[in-house]
Amino acid sequence: MTTMQAAVLTAPGEMTIADVDLPTPGAGEVRIRLEGCGVCASNVEPFEGQPWSTFPGAPGGMGHEGWGVVDALGDGVGDLAPGDRVAFLAGHSFAHYDVAPADMVVKLPASLGDQPFPGEPLGCAMNIFRRSDLRAGQTVAIIGIGFLGAVLTKLATDAGARVIAISRREESLDLARRFGAAETIPMHDHWAIIDEVKRLTGEAMCERVIEAVGKQWPLDLATALVGFGGRLVVAGYHQDGPRQVNMQDWNWKGIDVVNAHERDPAVQRRGVEEAIQAVASGQIDLAALLTHRYPLSQVADAIVATRDKPAGFVKALVTYE
Missing domain, CATH: 3.90.180.10 (Medium-chain alcohol dehydrogenases, catalytic domain)
Structure with a gap:
């Protein structure tokens, strides 16, 4: 051939x-x-x-x-x-x-049988989770619950964090709850979301916010939801043009901003290896x-x-x- x-x-x-x-x-x-x-x-x-x-x-x-x-x-x-x-x-x-x-x-280990295994996005999730530097007891808002957001919800919950999942579709919020989210908020109204996160956190907002959409509004929302001294993790892939950021909020809050897309091949490979372990152990349910x-x-x-x-x-x- x-x-x-x-x-x-x-x-x-x-x-x-x-x-x-x-x-x-x-x-x-x-x-x-x-x-x-x-x-x-x-x-x-x-x-x-x-x-x-x-x-x-x-x-x-x-x-x-x-x-x-x-x-x-x-x-x-x-x-x-x-x-x-x-x-x-x-x-x-x-x-x-x-x-x-x-x-x-x-x-891939024999234990995975003939199960489909898209290793790159799973490895990406593992590397984003590492760059998020989550700690047990922290509150993390995850904006955008698709494949990546759902995996991150599970990893963060297993690490002992309290996850607030924010997404447009009700079925996405159902998925987030299935993967361990403690709270879910429909992603429809900017100020209503902020008010709800204030209520859920006693005005403290979130130690970690992971933006997993890749659009301007979710990035703006992430800035609003991160608390003083927190970390904003950009996991969404922004490729449709320049972005604006609220530098005044970034400065005032003293936050760290992490672009969590790894380009080091060795780090990318490590993420895939960690993802294989997570799926093989049953931590991540790919079927869902x-x-x-x-x-x-x-x-x-x-x-x-x-x-x-x-x-x-x-x-x-x-x-x-």
């Missing part, structure tokens, strides 16, 4: 499934036959087109939440073997095969989070669902069975 199928972004909102050359792993790389790939909210803006976009995109491009089975090894790879089931960090996984550096590939599945031919529908969030939606997977 010398070719494979891959999704190609050919115009804003248009994905074509093309036959392209099968990638060959270079030195220190492995090729993975994909079982599936998660769809990230960060796929939405590139899919719709941005001022700097060019077309067509790279085959398989935007897919970065893949898992599958090692298919071939490049020179110098000694700790992986064909047939190993793995999660990995690479960027062309809306395709039947992808290539990744061997040090960005993590074996991986709600919608699409074949590769419907990858555009999967991205649209990620944007529009149909009933019951948490996260979409593209599968290659």
Whole structure:
């Protein structure tokens, strides 16, 4: 076999499934036959087109939440073997095969069976949790309860924090309660949310606020909800233009602001390893989070669902069975 199928972004909102050359792993790389790939909210803006976009995109491009089975090894790879089931960090996984550096590939334990495992977003959640520096007894507001917000709710609750979950959809708030949130607030009115958090915290507000939406208003809301000397953690992916911040509030409150997207490959890999442990131990219930599945031919529908969030939606997977 010398070719494979891959999704190609050919115009804003248009994905074509093309036959392209099968990638060959270079030195220190492995090729993975994909079982599936998660769809990230960060796929939405590139899919719709941005001022700097060019077309067509790279085959398989935007897919970065893949898992599958090692298919071939490049020179110098000694700790992986064909047939190993793995999660990995690479960027062309809306395709039947992808290539990744061997040090960005993590074996999945047999205890996970054939369970889907989008390692990148799970590892991202673990790294955000670490950067949040939560302590038992603290109150943390999590703004935006999707896949990432739900996982962070569980991690924070297990760490002994009191979670106030804030999200638009009632079913998202139900999910937050299922994952341990002590309090939930509908995300409809800026000042009403602030007043409710004041009531819940005795006017002290929150020691930690995690913004997991990636839009201007949630960032403004996060600034308002963090208390004196607290920490505002930016977990949302802001990619649709510049942001404004209330520097007066940031200064006056003496808060720390953390952008929690890790770019160190070793830290990214550690997050995936920690996520594997969390899922294998039963701490994180993936079944409740991986709600919608699409074949590769419907990858555009999967991205649209990620944007529009149909009933019951948490996260979409593209599968290659």
